[in-house]
Amino acid sequence: MAVKTLTIDDRLVSAREEETVLDAAREAGIHIPTLCYLEGVSEVGACRLCLVEVAGSSKLQPACVTKVAEGMEIQTNTDRLQNYRRIIVEMLFAEGNHVCSVCVANGNCELQDLAIEMGMDHVRLEYQFPDRQVDLSHDRFGMDHNRCVLCTRCVRVCDELEGVHTWDMAGRGSQSHVITDLNQPWGTSQTCTSCGKCVEACPTGAIFHQGSSVGEMVHDRARIEFIATARQKQQW
């Protein structure tokens, strides 16, 4: 197990060679914003919020899927990155129908928290107001596509932790959406075990417990962490 030494925000940091820049930063107490990243499942680098600057490269790199290297020089919070991150969050808000005031996750939402963190007091882009569906066919859970940010956390927890793969992606571009089984109502899914991991993993109010009202949806992330630790380290 080789150790690499790198610089993050002008601080010397050491990390194991298999670690990512995000791992190394977190261990050093350096905050990099994330959205699609979820501890315990694979990284996909989809949301681009964790983009960082790497000295010697004009390309920004997503910290969650970039492995550490010897002598690497990373900047995590430059003006350029802050600007891009705010635009990314604004694009997410403009692209879906995110109405915090009537959302089950109001006050417990990672998208809402990111907007606060990025200083987003309004959205400069044109709202798209897409026409999207709500699936309430499952006995216990609901899926509101208006609130989905396509992070694919539900897909990954279902596949990697529950081992079921009920969720997947369909469509392209602005038509992209998550589906259950063969793009059928969730309640008719023959694979779903109703374990609820997707509900806990969802960063917004897109997947929720039926019957919860505004602000009542609390994500129990500790449940996901417990299962991930149990699987990876055989500790429980």
Added chain:
Amino acid sequence: MARIKFATVWLGGCSGCHMSFLDLDEWLFDLAAQVDFVYSPFMDVKEYPEGVDIVLVEGAIANEDHLDMIRKVRARSRLLISFGDCAVTGNVTALRNSLGSAEPVLQRCYIEAADLHAQIPTEPGIVPPLLDRVTPVHTVVPVDVYLPGCPPPADRIRAALEPLLTGNMPHLEGQQIKFG
């Protein structure tokens, strides 16, 4: 120095932001001592006056009256504050946008959901026609300060107004810019 001319305007919103304004309680006395209240749904003034210094605009732009009013407000005001989530984002007022245009909204509300005498109200000159798309205030006229929240709590309204009374621009951050 002349006293600050202060106004509040109510467009496509539920008036909850104005209710929250009343939650300022005793600070309203301090405010009243420093500004001239020149126009508001709380007052019986018909015409939006010229030369307003600070205006709080609640609500999204949802019908033709709102459109005329916000242009007049912008032309006659120095500093325009988007007051609450409907003004800032469209919020609940804009939920109807996914239906596509005004016509299906009217059909849904006044025909399909009607118990008795289903008809779409048309009174030219009295009932303003709905716009096909509800939009936030800043998509129609420039906005100087954004005050999010549904409604913005009283302390947040105060945090936005207090610096303006002494000629400074407010800078809201953290929980003070939380939507919802």
